[in-house]
Amino acid sequence: MEQRKPLTIITGFSIKDKCDLIKEIQGSKQSKIKVILFRPTDVNLVVNSADPYPLTHFIGEAVHELEINTLTNLITTLEEISSHRNVDEILLDIYPTSDIDSLFDCSISQNNHQNWYLKSHIHVIDARDFWFSYFSEHGIELTNHTLEYTLGEALINQLELAEMIYIYNTNQLSHERLGELMVFIQNLQPKALISVMNDSDWRGEDKKNAFNMKATSSLYVDQINLFSSRSNLKVIGQYGIDTFVYQSHLPVDFNRLEQFFTKIPGEVFRMKGRCYSPFTQEIHCISQVGSNIQVETSKMCSTKSIDMLTEFLFIGSELNQEEIITMLDDCLQNKYKDIIAY
Template sequence: MNRQKPLTVISGFSENGKRELMKSYQENRQNHVKIIRFHPKAMKLTLNGEDPFPVTSFIGEAIHHVEATTEEDLMSLLAKEHQNRSTDEILLDVSPFSSIDSLLEQFTSDRRWFIASHVHVLDAKAFWFSYFSEHEIITADQDFTQTLGEALILQLELADTLCLYHQDGLSSERLGELTAFLRVLQPRALLCDLHEAIQRCQKGHTTFDKNGYASLYVEQRNLVASRQHVKVIHNYGVDTFFYQSSQPVGIHQLERFFEHLPNDIFRMKGRCYNPQTGELHSISQVGAHIQVDTTTTDLMENRDVQTELLFIGFELDRDALSRLLHECLQPNHDRIAFG
């Protein structure tokens, strides 16, 4: 039986940063590294004419030996390279248009490979432009749509290493804001510059945790809750707020709350359970876009909590948020909440 081969996943919107990382990685490894680029043809970019984000900053030709345009083609290529005795390891360059969560799920269940790391390369200068971008990624049949910011966050939150590129283009204040925000978004990931990422790859450190994403929300929630009444120094205005209630919210009241969401909230996620309908609403917000997925279940994992929402932003007005969320609680329940 052939041995497992290491697979390093590299995602992000910075083609220049990814290119430099992969080139240095390849040059400093004594074994043979094969670079595969995954750029799904089913995903298309629709441009919003009013959006100032320069999409040319991440659309370019990255270095690679071979390219796959469908998941089926990619899996066939990987199976071929696993049998190829001249290939010792794989660098997989995942385009910003990819559904990386489904890829990682397949990789972790395939015993032929072990994921050495998932490195997400961030262009420090372009981060906020892409995060709040109104450009959209859609599938060919238009049954799936997400903004560039939503795609960026999904890739970022799945990564175990966040590599910052173009840091020199920011003031210390702007860089401090960005790094403080990233540390709350992904508290378990290593945050480093390009040089540190290259050194880490050269040493062959394995950092990927296949169960990491599943527990990320719980870790974020616990981290924010522990800091709720503690003043965090050097946070550059980045603020967090965790709201919990033993009572359910009315989904229509919550929708109205979303319509008037304060601009200083950059990221929100949470879960709201309605015991009367048995519906669990999982909520994710990036910038101006909010997604609510509804499933049917018996209970949330915590019997004493029906509603919990995690907010990340700048200098949040916690009292105002608490008042607005209290008003969303179902009127036929006692209003018991802690925030």
């Protein structure tokens, strides 16, 4: 039986830095590598005139051996290419506006039934432009207008799914600003290998094991555990980046929680969490990037909600924890206090 071909996914917003990384990977190996660009055509860029940075500041053009525009065609092409004897490895460059969750879901469902396997997911960051793209108000929407999210959300989604993160143009930041960026990224993805990339700095890790796509489902737990491990310690070298977890056994009043969202402190860069509403028997999963907040709501059986925590993870710069606690305490439904205590 012919051995399955390794696939490396490369994400990030800096086209130039991704191209440089691809060249360095190609130059460090003797194997025959096929480079594919996945640029889906079912998404539109939504320009926000209030954003001072044009889209061209983040997204450029690059030339690849092959460009694929739909997920179906991508899966078919990967199968065809991985069966070729003159190809040893595939590099898949994901266009900045792409949502890679669908690709991961498809790969998981078809695992062991395809001629390729996902070896690595590398995310590339331009240290100089990271915060510009993270706080960008430009949007991305599907052509059927069913979904809209910001460039910052797309960036963080790619970053938090990566197991290897490489940072370019670090010499253009001061020591303090680079330290702040490194700590923030580490809090976003505690288990990722984070490396600063300079000229000729590609180390060419030769991984033997496949990338564990299911590990991404435990990311939230990893972030919570990172906070818990440091909660009673004075950690040196955090450059003002704080992680804070709010927890309560009381449910929230979602109307009051929505008011909290409108007043969330600007020092909060990333927030995610979940809460349960006993009135509607719904669980709300919440994700915030910059100024944008997404809420996913699903029904839950009341018997399963007994141990449901109200829990929010905050990552930001010099967070005022007491202020956040007070604001969230005001969102709790205190009339359930006696029932839970009992």
